Amino acid sequence: MYPDFLIHINGKGYVTLYGICIGVGVLLAFLLFWWMAKKGKVDPKYVDFTSINLLISTTFGFFCAAFFPAMGELVKTGKFTFGTLSFVAGAVGGAILFFVIGIVFRKKHKGSLLDVISIAACCLVLAHGIGRMGCFFAGCCHGHVTDSVWGVVFKDYGPDPRIPTQLFEVVFDLVLCFFMVVLYLKEKFEYNMSLWMIGYGSFRFLIEHLRDEPTRMYIADGFSMTMLVCILLVAGGIAYYFIMSPFIKRRKAYLLAYPNGEPAKSPTASEDVTDVPEEEVKADSVPNIEEK
Numbered sequence: 001m002y003p004d005f006l007i008h009i010n011g012k013g014y015v016t017l018y019g020i021c022i023g024v025g026v027l028l029a030f031l032l033f034w035w036m037a038k039k040g041k042v043d044p045k046y047v048d049f050t051s052i053n054l055l056i057s058t059t060f061g062f063f064c065a066a067f068f069p070a071m072g073e074l075v076k077t078g079k080f081t082f083g084t085l086s087f088v089a090g091a092v093g094g095a096i097l098f099f100v101i102g103i104v105f106r107k108k109h110k111g112s113l114l115d116v117i118s119i120a121a122c123c124l125v126l127a128h129g130i131g132r133m134g135c136f137f138a139g140c141c142h143g144h145v146t147d148s149v150w151g152v153v154f155k156d157y158g159p160d161p162r163i164p165t166q167l168f169e170v171v172f173d174l175v176l177c178f179f180m181v182v183l184y185l186k187e188k189f190e191y192n193m194s195l196w197m198i199g200y201g202s203f204r205f206l207i208e209h210l211r212d213e214p215t216r217m218y219i220a221d222g223f224s225m226t227m228l229v230c231i232l233l234v235a236g237g238i239a240y241y242f243i244m245s246p247f248i249k250r251r252k253a254y255l256l257a258y259p260n261g262e263p264a265k266s267p268t269a270s271e272d273v274t275d276v277p278e279e280e281v282k283a284d285s286v287p288n289i290e291e292k
Helices: 017-039 044-077 087-104 117-138 165-187 192-207 225-257 278-285
Strands: 007-009 012-014 218-220
Touching: 017 044, 017 117, 017 165, 044 087, 044 117, 087 117, 087 225, 117 165, 117 192, 165 192, 192 225, 218 225
Parallel strands: none
Antiparallel strands: 007 012
16 A cells, blocks of 8 residues: 655655554553543543553564564574564464563552553554554555455555455454453443453454465464464463453452452452452441431
């Protein structure tokens, strides 16, 4: 489409539509996070901590997105060169660091990682959807040659029309993001991360059959490394649901028992907050008439 630089200074090119889409996607993701955290009544100090965590994790995610394709190129050609970005590698790398930072510093904050992880999943999907629009402008991540009416010519990849798989992902991500946001705001749905892992992993596995990129690594004929990652992503999403369900239920019980955030210390995985005495909950919710 339009991979060219938009600004030229002293013969050097700066700023592309790809870069603009990536930047806009990240910015809107942070805005969505702050808005949803406010709607979800997440502790403001924990929102600040998570914002810093997201910034660090996003930066590390970009590194992973560039590093692993470069490693793949090293295996194939013997040359370690940064060129393409892999969303799957970036998302997985960034998510792992996000979890690690949240767990390491969990005792220093009143909030819990469980309060924001479902929101963070929505932000990830939004950023990816807008970023994929940048891939469309750049011409990367395209599909096979086609003679269908929706074929698009990407000038850097020959004169033949190709399947615009990037736009398929844009539509999927934006629809999924909308669905996840509604689920969280209406039902306080806490399994958006699992929903994204299963949904996107399945969708991306199917899209891989339509994509045509010479830089991809193949484990076997017709089976790419990305397909393997997609299978692991779906399996991880299923495992996430079953592993995290007990912790999510405990967290909900804790917030129900202590709506004002008391005691200040959040429950750890070893503390069963579902065992909060019923008398204590009633004592907190019923005013003492005799004292008046």
